Amino acid sequence: MITFKNVSKRYPDGYVALNNVDLTVEPGEMVFLTGHSGAGKSTLLKLIAAIERPTSGTITISGQNIAQLKPSAIPYMRRKIGFIFQDHKLLFDRNVFDNVLLPLQISNFDNNTVAARVRAALDKVGLLKKEKAMPIALSGGERQRLCIARAVVHRPAILIADEPTGNLDVEYARDIMTMFTSFNQVGVTVLIATHDASLLEDTQHRILSLKQGKLAA
Amino acid sequence: MIRAWLTQHGFVFFLTLKRLISTPVTSLLSIIVMGIALSLPAGIYVLMQNLQAISGQTADSPQMSLFLKLDTTQDSIEKVNQRLEENPQIQTVQFIPKDVALQQLQQSTGLTDITASLMRNPLPDAFVIHTQENSTEALEQLRTVIQSWPEIEHVQFDSAWIERLNALLDLARFAVLMLATLLSIAIIAIMFNTIRLQILTKRDEIEISKLIGATDSFIQRPFLYFGALQGLAGGATAWLIMALAIRTLNEELTTLAQLYRIDLQLQHLSSADSISLLLFSAWLGWLGARISVASHLWQIEPK
Numbered sequence: 001m002i003t004f005k006n007v008s009k010r011y012p013d014g015y016v017a018l019n020n021v022d023l024t025v026e027p028g029e030m031v032f033l034t035g036h037s038g039a040g041k042s043t044l045l046k047l048i049a050a051i052e053r054p055t056s057g058t059i060t061i062s063g064q065n066i067a068q069l070k071p072s073a074i075p076y077m078r079r080k081i082g083f084i085f086q087d088h089k090l091l092f093d094r095n096v097f098d099n100v101l102l103p104l105q106i107s108n109f110d111n112n113t114v115a116a117r118v119r120a121a122l123d124k125v126g127l128l129k130k131e132k133a134m135p136i137a138l139s140g141g142e143r144q145r146l147c148i149a150r151a152v153v154h155r156p157a158i159l160i161a162d163e164p165t166g167n168l169d170v171e172y173a174r175d176i177m178t179m180f181t182s183f184n185q186v187g188v189t190v191l192i193a194t195h196d197a198s199l200l201e202d203t204q205h206r207i208l209s210l211k212q213g214k215l216a217a
Numbered sequence: 218m219i220r221a222w223l224t225q226h227g228f229v230f231f232l233t234l235k236r237l238i239s240t241p242v243t244s245l246l247s248i249i250v251m252g253i254a255l256s257l258p259a260g261i262y263v264l265m266q267n268l269q270a271i272s273g274q275t276a277d278s279p280q281m282s283l284f285l286k287l288d289t290t291q292d293s294i295e296k297v298n299q300r301l302e303e304n305p306q307i308q309t310v311q312f313i314p315k316d317v318a319l320q321q322l323q324q325s326t327g328l329t330d331i332t333a334s335l336m337r338n339p340l341p342d343a344f345v346i347h348t349q350e351n352s353t354e355a356l357e358q359l360r361t362v363i364q365s366w367p368e369i370e371h372v373q374f375d376s377a378w379i380e381r382l383n384a385l386l387d388l389a390r391f392a393v394l395m396l397a398t399l400l401s402i403a404i405i406a407i408m409f410n411t412i413r414l415q416i417l418t419k420r421d422e423i424e425i426s427k428l429i430g431a432t433d434s435f436i437q438r439p440f441l442y443f444g445a446l447q448g449l450a451g452g453a454t455a456w457l458i459m460a461l462a463i464r465t466l467n468e469e470l471t472t473l474a475q476l477y478r479i480d481l482q483l484q485h486l487s488s489a490d491s492i493s494l495l496l497f498s499a500w501l502g503w504l505g506a507r508i509s510v511a512s513h514l515w516q517i518e519p520k
Contacts, residue, residue, distance in 0.1 A: 103429050106430055111228075
């Protein structure tokens with residue numbers, strides 16, 4: 001599903017964020033990506049969504065070489081991925097429902113089914129009763145769940161989360177992890193970047209750890 | 218597919234309307250500025266159309282008046298008539314006997330008392346002819362020929378003022394074109410700036426939309442709709458401003474026209490011209506938005 005071959009990323013200021021990374025995530029797999037901050041986790045996720053371009057190497061996502069995509073093809077590639085951003089990137093000028101609606105508007109979904117889809121996504125993350133609320137009125141855990149609802153509403157094949165439990169209490173963090181597991185159980189490929197060691201203690205899923213831009217075994 | 222496309226555009230249309238209404242004062246002021254800017258050249262154009270309508274009645278087929286000598290006999294009149302009829306340069310010949318001319322004078326000026334007090338009819342018999350050609354040389358030539366006939370007292374032909382009017386109209390047309398060009402550029406600049414500010418305030422929305430897979434055309438669409446809609450509203454405002462001005466002017470003209478016993482009423486733009494005005498103003502708004510979007514959107518790339 002996701003393949004990195006000899007991928008390096010060097011920023012214009014000379015900082016090497018990723019150094020010759022090789023990795024493969026199989027379809028339907030759930031994988032954790034760990035490492036200290038600055039180890040290159042975020043860069044790796046941004047390369048997958050074509051927010052950043054690799055300096056060298058090839059990245060393949062469901063058969064498509066990301067590095068060679070034309071700019072006009074990038075939006076369609078991004079629609080295959082549900083992205084949960086570290087800084088949430090919610091729109092504070094519209095309510096919960098409209099935030100989740102945005103990906104469907106972007107990909108031109110039929111108007112008759114969108115409302116049902118948005119509510120289904122909100123139901124999965126337990127925010128159905130808050131669809132009229134503004135994001136500013138939500139707690140940290142609720143905002144995180146809103147991000148998840150927005151990432152899954154268009155039913156992407158791949159779900160990528162950057163520090164999804166960042167500032168959450170352990171209890172909330174476990175709720176969120178349970179959600180990811182349930183998405184994975186219905187066939188979604190899930191890739192989660194986290195530095196939270198407590199999340200990884202009792203997991204049976206594969207753990208990749210990054211150290212100074214290199215993948216440790 | 219087409220339905221999804223239509224829903225999409227319908228959605229953007231209403232979203233844009235909502236945006237226009239959500240900042241009523243700003244929108245209204247921009248629309249009024251555009252309306253005033255457009256109403257200047259359009260208003261001059263309307264005045265020109267009206268002037269041309271007046272001059273056009275005479276300019277299309279030039280008219281010449283031949284006044285006969287007062288003592289001309291019926292025989293001589295017949296002869297003149299025949300000569301005029303035979304001339305291939307002349308299209309129509311109309312004889313106006315002096316009695317009829319006097320009646321017309323009484324009716325059209327209301328000077329019945331004065332004309333009635335006259336001992337005898339001071340007016341000559343006359344012919345009014347319309348010529349085939351309308352070049353000045355041909356008309357001058359014809360005038361010389363007719364003037365040389367013994368029965369003719371005077372040939373009056375009013376090409377000079379028509380020519381002057383036409384030259385003036387040409388000049389005015391050029392001025393309108395220049396004014397329209399300059400003000401169109403101003404409107405594009407206004408729209409450019411309006412959209413630039415909108416893009417700045419919608420920075421987050423644009424960035425997030427790009428991140429979750431919005432195409433460039435999806436992101437541009439609301440701004441282009443905004444430009445076109447505001448342009449359309451500006452054009453409609455210009456039309457209303459002119460309608461108001463014409464109504465006011467016509468009230469004044471009615472008084473003037475009554476004094477001079479003439480029919481003088483300004484006409485608004487024809488429906489074809491009105492539609493052109495609206496389409497053109499919508500296009501101007503769209504163009505300003507398009508240029509603004511092209512020069513600002515690429516700066517907002519997700520990081």
